Amino acid sequence: TFQALIFDVDGTLAETEEAHRRAFNETFGDFGLDWHWSRAVYADLLKITGGKERIRHFIDHYRPEDAERVRDIVGQLHQEKTARYVRNMGGGGVRLRPGVERLIREAAAAGMRLAIATTTSLPNVKILLDEALGAGATGLFEVIAAGDMVAAKKPAPDVYLLALERLGLPADACLAIEDSYNGVMSARRAGITTLATTSDYTRLEDLRYAFGVLSDLGEPDAPFLHFSGVGAG
Ligand code: XBP
Ligand code: MG
Numbered sequence: 001t002f003q004a005l006i007f008d009v010d011g012t013l014a015e016t017e018e019a020h021r022r023a024f025n026e027t028f029g030d031f032g033l034d035w036h037w038s039r040a041v042y043a044d045l046l047k048i049t050g051g052k053e054r055i056r057h058f059i060d061h062y063r064p065e066d067a068e069r070v071r072d073i074v075g076q077l078h079q080e081k082t083a084r085y086v087r088n089m090g091g092g093g094v095r096l097r098p099g100v101e102r103l104i105r106e107a108a109a110a111g112m113r114l115a116i117a118t119t120t121s122l123p124n125v126k127i128l129l130d131e132a133l134g135a136g137a138t139g140l141f142e143v144i145a146a147g148d149m150v151a152a153k154k155p156a157p158d159v160y161l162l163a164l165e166r167l168g169l170p171a172d173a174c175l176a177i178e179d180s181y182n183g184v185m186s187a188r189r190a191g192i193t194t195l196a197t198t199s200d201y202t203r204l205e206d207l208r209y210a211f212g213v214l215s216d217l218g219e220p221d222a223p224f225l226h227f228s229g230v231g232a233g
Contacts, residue, residue, distance in 0.1 A: 003173040004113035005103070006163050006192065009146075010120050011179035011199035014096050014128060017046065018200075020120075023085035024051070027077055033070070035063065046201055049119040049182050050153040052078045086127045094131040097197065099217030101133065103177075108140055115143035117163040117176070117187070119153040122146045143167050154182040160190035177217075181205040 010016045021042045028035040037045065041062070048057040055074050059067050070077075108114055118125060125146055129137040138144065143166040150158035164171060171191030178184050179199040187194040188209045196210035197217055207213045 001173070002112070002175045004115055004167055004169055004175075005107055006115045006117050006160065006167075006174050006176045006187070007104075007141075008176070008178045008180075008183045009116060009118040009125055009128065011202055012097070012177055012183070012197060013100050014094065014132065015200050016120075016124075016128065017042070019085060019088060020051070023081045023088060024055075026084050027081040030080060031073070031077060033066070043201055046180075047182070049155075050147070051081055051121070053153060082121050082123055086123050089124075089127045089131055092131065094128060096132045097199075097216055098219040102219065103217055104133070104140060113167060113169075114141045115145070115163045115167055115174075116141050117145045117159045118147070119159065119182075120147060122149075154180075155185035155189070157186055157189035157191075160187050160192055164190065164192075178210065181207060184210045 007013060010020065021037055021039070025036055028037075035058070037058075045054050045058055048054045052074050055077060056071075059070060059074075063070075104114065116125060122144065125144060126138050129140075133140070143163050145159045145163040145166065150156075150162055152158045160176065164174065167174070172193070174192050176183075176187035176192045176194040178187055178194050178196050180196075180202040184194050184196055184207055194210045196207045196213045198205075198207070198213065198215055
């Protein structure tokens, strides 16, 4: 029986990748780089999780001639990108995907424990939850495993293993909610059953290792359709 839900963030809680892409591109402009990540390029780059890792991959595969100039400032670029993302997300307009808020609130009310396992940086998680669910919404989540808290990002299992360790639960007590090949593989390698919802950038990805794949988490209008919390508590 499931005692906890572990959520991915980008693509699962909300469609955030266009906001990430914008923050990357604005940052490149700030630093005087003539780089621009189009949607098509970004779709390719998303195979690499983590912003710093993604920038390094871009340099290696798209702009090796810039390597010498930029290699040492990847950390700085990424710090600025995070600051921009947080600024851009502030001030409203953030929407969670269908059914996400309901699932979070009803699962919590039913006594399920909630956690997050994401490759994105912690400030990005906080601003999204604060903007979408109200200030202090991070408090709904007992555990937030994020970004550089682990050395190896998804599809490595580390971030899910960290979440399990902090929850003090075995893998089979948890259900992961994901949207990508990398995310599903990460949870699976940690031994966690995964429900996948497809997102804008992951629609065509191989999600066969999820136990179920849905377009989204739905938003029922009938009062008898509810999250039962069976198995919780
Ligand atoms: C999300 C990511 C992140 C974000 C950018 O993957 O790969 O890198 O795109 O965030 P997932 P940072 O949904 O599988 O966790 O720039 O903060 O890394
Ligand atoms: Mg994701």
